[in-house]
Each structure stands twice: as structure tokens, then as C-alpha cells.
Amino acid sequence: MQTYYMKINGQDSGHDLPTLEVNNPANMEVIATVPKGGKTEAKQAVDAASDAFKNWSQFSAYERSEVIRTWFNLIHEHREELAQTMTLEQGKPLKESLGEMNYANGFISWYAEEAKRVYGEQIPATQRDKRLFVHKQPVGVVAVITPWNFPAAMITRKVAPALASGCTVVIKPAEQTPITAIKLAALAEEAGVPKGVINVVTGDPKAIGEAWLEDDRVRKLTFTGSTEVGKLLMKGSADTVKKISLELGGHAPVIVMDDADLEKAVAGVIDAKFRNAGQTCVCSNRIYVHESIVESFTDRLVEEVKKLKVGDGLTEGTDLGPLIDEKAVAKVQRHVDDAAEKGGQIVYQGSQQEGLFYEPVVITNTNDEMICMKEETFGPVVPIATFKTEEKAIERANDSIYGLAAYCFTENLTRGIKIIEQLEYGIVGLNDGLPSTPQAPFGGFKQSGLGREGGHHGMDEYLETKYVSVRL
Numbered sequence: 016m017q018t019y020y021m022k023i024n025g026q027d028s029g030h031d032l033p034t035l036e037v038n039n040p041a042n043m044e045v046i047a048t049v050p051k052g053g054k055t056e057a058k059q060a061v062d063a064a065s066d067a068f069k070n071w072s073q074f075s076a077y078e079r080s081e082v083i084r085t086w087f088n089l090i091h092e093h094r095e096e097l098a099q100t101m102t103l104e105q106g107k108p109l110k111e112s113l114g115e116m117n118y119a120n121g122f123i124s125w126y127a128e129e130a131k132r133v134y135g136e137q138i139p140a141t142q143r144d145k146r147l148f149v150h151k152q153p154v155g156v157v158a159v160i161t162p163w164n165f166p167a168a169m170i171t172r173k174v175a176p177a178l179a180s181g182c183t184v185v186i187k188p189a190e191q192t193p194i195t196a197i198k199l200a201a202l203a204e205e206a207g208v209p210k211g212v213i214n215v216v217t218g219d220p221k222a223i224g225e226a227w228l229e230d231d232r233v234r235k236l237t238f239t240g241s242t243e244v245g246k247l248l249m250k251g252s253a254d255t256v257k258k259i260s261l262e263l264g265g266h267a268p269v270i271v272m273d274d275a276d277l278e279k280a281v282a283g284v285i286d287a288k289f290r291n292a293g294q295t296c297v298c299s300n301r302i303y304v305h306e307s308i309v310e311s312f313t314d315r316l317v318e319e320v321k322k323l324k325v326g327d328g329l330t331e332g333t334d335l336g337p338l339i340d341e342k343a344v345a346k347v348q349r350h351v352d353d354a355a356e357k358g359g360q361i362v363y364q365g366s367q368q369e370g371l372f373y374e375p376v377v378i379t380n381t382n383d384e385m386i387c388m389k390e391e392t393f394g395p396v397v398p399i400a401t402f403k404t405e406e407k408a409i410e411r412a413n414d415s416i417y418g419l420a421a422y423c424f425t426e427n428l429t430r431g432i433k434i435i436e437q438l439e440y441g442i443v444g445l446n447d448g449l450p451s452t453p454q455a456p457f458g459g460f461k462q463s464g465l466g467r468e469g470g471h472h473g474m475d476e477y478l479e480t481k482y483v484s485v486r487l
């Protein structure tokens with residue numbers, strides 16, 4: 016078992032603190048400990064980030080770009096070791112961890128370049144003796160709070176644009192997956208990111224969160240996690256009027272039209288549903304299939320689902336690792352039981368294993384009263400419903416407090432465009448089950464969040480706009 020430390024002002028910190036255990040969800044063995052930090056450490060991290068901001072924000076864009084690029088190179092060199100760490104603390108199959116490392120590092124390479132493209136503006140003045148300019152400046156110290164489902168990507172998606180724009184960060188990774196975060200911060204230091212620019216605090220979420228919310232020096236908060244905690248942080252940000260970005264829950268609908276290419280639709284649903292054993296906020300949660308093709312669609316889907324292997328993420332050939340904890344298993348089971356009680360037909364269920372492993376389940380004959388059709392399941396369950404008309408399918412897809420991702424399968428492009436325009440979602444995959452990529456804006460409508468991550472849109476979240484009027 017290894018001991019890891021927090022990173023505050025370039026120092027391994029928290030040697031004298033009580034510790035928190037980090038488990039491998041595949042076998043519940045304790046693999047490491049991290050310090051249980053609280054208010055004091057959270058404040059120390061802000062002291063460091065605030066101090067480091069004076070220097071880092073003065074680096075030229077090209078200097079920052081070079082340091083960020085070196086960080087990218089080091090992560091690339093260490094990607095296999097990082098992927099191993101991720102599988103050990105999070106459970107996802109090693110091939111997915113490697114995929115996540117590439118995706119996560121994609122944000123770093125994208126923003127290393129984007130650092131050079133923070134353009135201002137000159138605006139024509141009304142009077143001859145005036146000049147009007149718009150400058151872009153970093154917002155300052157950024158608090159970064161991340162979840163356990165993407166231990167690397169949720170950090171780089173926030174930290175890379177923050178650093179590229181000249182901000183410094185204090186990070187609180189999820190208590191289940193702090194080691195990947197600590198290792199990424201260590202590589203940043205090796206890459207030449209000055210001390211205090213990236214700080215990682217582990218420990219009590221509430222105490223750390225409160226310290227950052229109260230601190231006026233923290234000018235921005237960026238959070239990915241549950242809608243419940245997101246709302247809490249949004250309220251808590253009001254007193255110091257922080258800028259906020261929130262990436263919260265989702266409940267992604269999939270519409271499969273009668274003219275869909277069945278193979279594409281089945282592959283898309285599998286991609287969108289089973290990544291990370293169904294534990295992503297853009298996972299397909301409810302599948303609306305045109306009644307004329309539901310039987311053939313379900314048969315093909317079940318054929319493919321049967322092939323998925325559930326097991327330890329380090330075992331070759333595993334497609335689905337364990338769920339993150341017992342609470343997650345209980346929640347998925349509650350959704351399946353509820354659907355069965357309300358008339359759902361379980362057409363496929365793998366024979367359930369011990370521990371946190373959960374075999375895929377396919378349910379047909381579902382209705383809108385079932386919990387799985389309204390709340391995020393965060394597990395490998397596919398509920399299928401049928402529809403008669405396009406209008407009804409869109410209406411049901413939009414009938415949610417969430418608006419993160421939606422998917423549609425049709426071979427008719429005109430129809431596809433009309434449908435995507437009506438979907439009240441921030442991300443839409445048309446015949447595509449894996450739309451996320453570093454150069455595109457990721458984020459939700461409605462209660463799925465605020466702001467966007469990725470692409471040039473993600474950079475704006477870390478910049479202030481300063482208007483300057485000059486009288487000659």
C-alpha cells in the first residue's frame with residue numbers, strides 16, 4: 016500500500032494529517048492512502064495559488080504554451096502507468112483507461128495551442144479622438160472540483176484551459192480517485208509548471224468546498240458532479256459572486272427512427288451506454304425506438320450485449336469493470352426492480368456476480384413512470400420504449416429537467432436535422448454514440464449545467480473581458 020500526499024505550493028503536503036483510504040472497486044482492497052485535508056489546507060492552497068498567479072499570469076502566451084506542451088509530452092510518456100493507476104482506483108477496463116488518458120491529454124495539447132489565440136478586439140469609436148479596445152485577462156484563482164468517473168479527463172478539461180489563459184488552480188479530486196490527480200500534478204511540476212500554479216487538496220469535500228466558496232480570492236469555481244452538489248456550490252458562490260461552470264447530471268434519450276441503420280444504431284447505443292459500465296453523464300439512459308422496428312432492434316442489441324464481459328479492469332478482454340461502490344450497485348438494482356414491478360420486461364440479464372460487478376440488463380415494455388426513465392441510472396441498464404410518431408418521440412425526449420446529451424439515429428438527413436434542432440440538449444449525436452472530443456464544446460441545457468468545456472468555448476470560461484476607452 017502506498018501513501019500519497021497533497022500538492023500545495025509545490026510541496027508534498029499533509030504528512031501529519033489523518034488519512035483516507037483509496038479502494039480498488041474490483042476487490043475492495045485498500046491500495047493507498049491520502050491525507051484527510053480540510054479548511055486549513057484548502058486555505059493554504061489558495062494562498063499558494065494566489066501568490067503564483069502574480070507570476071504565471073505574466074508569462075507570455077507562448078511561454079505558457081510551451082510549459083503546457085511539455086506537460087502533455089510527459090503525460091504521453093507515462094500514459095500506461097497512469098492508466099494502470101486509474102483502473103486500480105476507479106475500476107474501468109484498462110483499454111478504457113488508456114482511451115481516457117489520450118482523451119484527457121487531448122485537452123492539454125488543444126489548450127497548449129489555444130493559449131496563443133486569446134485575441135482582443137478593437138472597436139470603431141464614435142468620436143475621432145477615441146480608441147476602444149477589448150482585452151482578455153485571466154480570471155484569477157480557480158477552484159476545480161471533480162468526480163470519480165473520469166479521474167484524469169475531468170481534471171485536464173478544466174485545468175488545461177485555466178492554465179492556458181493564465182489562471183492558477185486549486186483542485187479537489189473525488190475522494191474515490193485522488194491518485195490519478197496527484198500523479199498528473201507531479202508531472203506538471205516536472206514539466207516546469209511553477210510551484211503554486213496547480214495545487215491538489217484531498218480530504219473532506221464539505222470543509223474544502225466551504226473554504227473555497229468563502230474565499231474572495233477564488234474568482235471562479237468549475238465543478239463536474241451531481242446536480243445536488245452543483246446547486247449547493249452555485250448557491251455558495253453567490254456571496255463572493257464567483258464565475259461558475261457546472262457540468263451536472265444528465266438523462267440522455269436516444270431516438271431510433273424507423274429508417275435508422277440498425278447496425279449503426281445498435282453500435283451507437285452500446286458505445287453510449289456501456290462506457291465506464293454506464294457511469295458517465297452522457298450515457299444513453301432511455302431508448303425510444305419506432306414501434307415498427309423495436310423487435311429487430313432489441314434482438315440485435317441483446318446479441319451484442321451478450322458479448323460484453325464484466326470483470327476486473329486489469330484482466331485482458333474485460334469490457335465492463337465494477338461499479339464504483341455499494342451505493343451505486345444498490346441504485347442500479349433499485350431502478351431495475353422498479354421497472355420490473357411497473358410492468359417492464361427484462362429481456363436480458365447476465366448472471367450477477369459478487370462484489371461491485373453488475374451485469375448488463377436490457378428492459379423492454381418500459382413506461383414514463385419508471386424511475387429509470389426519469390433519473391440517471393449510472394449503470395449498465397438499457398430501458399427500451401416505443402413510439403409511433405416523430406413528434407411524440409421528441410416530446411418525450413425533451414420531457415426532462417436535464418439537457419446534457421441526446422442521440423438520434425436516422426438515415427434521412429433532412430429528418431435528422433429537424434430532430435436535432437428541436438432537442439433541448441447541449442450535445443447531440445446524430446448517428447454517433449461518442450460525440451465528446453477536446454475541440455468541441457461540452458455542456459448542458461436546463462439543470463445539466465452552466466458554461467461549456469472544450470474548444471475555444473472552454474477557454475472563455477477562464478477569461479475576463481476588459482473594455483478600455485482611450486481619449487487621445
Ligand code: ADP
Pocket residue numbers: 160161162163187188189190220221223224225239240241242244245247
Ligand atoms: P457523485 O455522486 O458522482 O459522487 P458528487 O457531486 O457527490 O457526485 O461529487 C462530485 C465531487 O464533488 C467530488 O469531488 C465530491 O467530493 C465533491 N463534493 C461532494 N459534496 C461536496 C460539497 N458539499 N462541497 C464541495 N464538494 C463536494
